Amino acid sequence: MPRAQELSVGQLAERSGVAVSALHFYETRGLIRSQRTAGNQRRFTRDTLRRVAVIRVAQRVGIPLATIREALATLPDDRTPTRADWSRLSTRWREELDARIRQLSQLRDTLDECIGCGCLSLQRCRLANPADELGRQGDGAQRWKEASN
Template sequence: MDMSVGQVAKRADVKISTLHFYEQKGLIQSWRNSGNQRRYDRSIIRRVVVIKTAQQLGMSLQEIAQALSHLPRDHAPTEEEWRAMADRWKIQLDARIERLLTLRNNLDECIGCGCLSIKKCKLRNPEDMLANSGKGAVLWK
């Protein structure tokens, strides 16, 4: 069953402009009916909800697009297809969680530092690894 942009917006609890934006970014797709009105497959609701949830959790649109690129665009993903996407995404999320834990666990050392103590900064220069890059300012990720 196809749905209008207004119906999808209501069911997914987003603004119509949000759907247009997602479509412009290639995250979702629609087609035009004979009256030149946008139409969406009912399965787009789940995709929109995944996009919104990922955004709320801090994922960039680029990361979301990369994850969704593995899902079919012409039909609702199967449970196996969703699971495969989720497994790939979990690797990225685990890496992000690890970086956030490192930040959280070492942030107290930054109080009053101003990154002037670059030789001992666990966040910017763990174990003074930049010393091997020579003298002067060297940036780390």
């Protein structure tokens, strides 16, 4: 890689607005790659700037780092991610976020019933015992019975 196209970790941090420690962390997690100089200094290709931007946006919306790493692994090495790449990645993440939003909305909508009952009854609580599933298994503490077997 030509030297003019390389960025030191400090330059990458300054240009991306991400702390050097975070860049080191991303590298250890396999999200970005560097090459080493003869003096053992990290050097990053310029396309790493766009990859860091993708990582930061994905993190901001709650995408786990493992999922981000898998997505970045589908991109060709040493090529700046394109608008088409972003569209493909974000479409997949959108489905995951939509599912999470549905789950959180359902949780929010049933939370008031638990608080409203006043006693936090496991028999009635939609959070701890949805649709009284444990009640169908018999009387008493069903989870405790499972643990003691």
